[in-house]
Amino acid sequence: MKHSAVTVGLPRAMLYYRYRILWSVFFQELGIRTVISGPTDREILEQGSVLAIDEACLSLKIYLGHVRALVDKCDYILIPRVASLGRHRDMCTRFQALPDLVDNLFRNSGQRFLSYNVDLSAKRDEETAFLELGRALSAAPKEARRAYRTAKKAELAHHKARVQKQEQLCHQEGLKILIAAHSYLVEDPYVGRTVTDYLRSAGVIPLRADLVDRDAALKRGMELSPTCKWELSREILGGILQRRRDVDGIILLSAFPCGPDAMVNELITRRVKGVPMLNLVLDSQTGTAGVETRLESFIDIIRLKEGKL
């Protein structure tokens, strides 16, 4: 079956940073072209801020700006609903509400949206969700299943390679700082990446708490909090425990206002002892100068403490 005339837009924000390989290989296997919104910039953030309510977190504002940037540029825009990945493995409510929110905000745009629904608490797993996604694009179940399995394999291999790269960085000589943040925040070029770029420019090796073996991190995360039910937060908790002995400091990097991070970061500061920590909250007004000043002082404090200044 050929679908090459159909284009699907992928907003370069939020779960894109977790599932980009899964999505792009799945659509590619079905012969469907994908269009990815450009890297976040001031305009995207401003457009998203206009669409969002004031209480929305920075990540959601950025996401809506990316959706806006794709309107009229593709046949469909993919807006997944990922609610639960298992018992005590919920996603933040923003991920549960995205399709409804976007449908409502863009109801007069004429743009069509595609979605899929992963909710293990209702026994809807990822493969079933992708078969439905394939059906919505007129792919035969066999074809969609093959595309999903190929894409899943590629996604796992890609993540494993990134984790291995982190392991190598752990063994390098030099000051190392672990960034505990959601991948969509730390990797976004307009917001979180300014932190990793600054650390590198200051001669620091940045490590990531979200780039770890996910199953192992979920289990270890229970040691810090047996009741934390947010999947991504539990992975980060486990990632901190896995890496804390390899690093000289930890940066808790959050988007304002983030409910899960507000609770989880408080827990981390109370329970993870013996390593300097910096709490950095980014919002749409945060300028790079303010962030750099705080990073500079944090690095100086670590170097002073270790007698390297």
Ligand code: SF4
């Ligand atoms: S976890 Fe926090 S940053 Fe991520 S979508 Fe939810 S509120 Fe926003």
